[in-house]
Amino acid sequence: MRTYDAVDQVWISDGNQRLIAYYESLHQQAVTDGTSLNESIRDNAPAKLARTATRLREFYENTGPQRDRSIFLLETEVQYLAAEWAGDPNGSLTSIDTLDGSLHDICADVHSLATTGVLSSSMLNARAPGLRIRVCNTCRSGDSGTHWFTVVYHMQAFPRAAQRLNLDDCMLFVQRAVEDCIARRSHTTREIQFDEIKATISRLLVEHGYVGLKDTEFVEVSEHLISLVRHQNSFPNWMLDSSTLNMHEL
Numbered sequence: 001m002r003t004y005d006a007v008d009q010v011w012i013s014d015g016n017q018r019l020i021a022y023y024e025s026l027h028q029q030a031v032t033d034g035t036s037l038n039e040s041i042r043d044n045a046p047a048k049l050a051r052t053a054t055r056l057r058e059f060y061e062n063t064g065p066q067r068d069r070s071i072f073l074l075e076t077e078v079q080y081l082a083a084e085w086a087g088d089p090n091g092s093l094t095s096i097d098t099l100d101g102s103l104h105d106i107c108a109d110v111h112s113l114a115t116t117g118v119l120s121s122s123m124l125n126a127r128a129p130g131l132r133i134r135v136c137n138t139c140r141s142g143d144s145g146t147h148w149f150t151v152v153y154h155m156q157a158f159p160r161a162a163q164r165l166n167l168d169d170c171m172l173f174v175q176r177a178v179e180d181c182i183a184r185r186s187h188t189t190r191e192i193q194f195d196e197i198k199a200t201i202s203r204l205l206v207e208h209g210y211v212g213l214k215d216t217e218f219v220e221v222s223e224h225l226i227s228l229v230r231h232q233n234s235f236p237n238w239m240l241d242s243s244t245l246n247m248h249e250l
Contacts, residue, residue, distance in 0.1 A: 102136035
């Protein structure tokens, strides 16, 4: 016969007593159902009465002085005890499973959150949508374990860290920014200031998941702008002021 330490015994005794009270309540309800005016409820009462009586007898046989022992619990019983011990009889759990099954489901939540932004398992509480509570056995699905532990975790997706602009792509963003400034200018505006170009580049970078421009990167921006206007002739109707780097329409 297996022996348990003092802590185990406290939980076993408390759990047995709670489940006895639970089944006594169900048994009494089954007796009441047997006298119901509803035919369907009355017809189901004998089977319900037999199930509760059988389970009560099993718990009675495992309780009492010097012989309060652990017995195999049904999933509904584990869930009931977890909610009772959590102080929330109306509470619910995400799952009750073996060790390998629980680990599989936790990994599935992580993978789903990383790829889709949402967890694969059902939400328990709208106020904490990322909260999950799993009762997990200490043994894997190929074994029969009698010890359980609870895993409580909360997951949420954070925005990916913005990446710094690759200098090889900087030319492309400078060109897009100038094109955007030209397209948005009024018909009477014949000058595009360098500050406007820089602000537009930063906006485009952020929109595409990059970090906005740093002061130290303005040198690269000016070099690319000079190259686009003077060497590549990307904007033939515009000239570049060497001192201010403002662009003027010809």
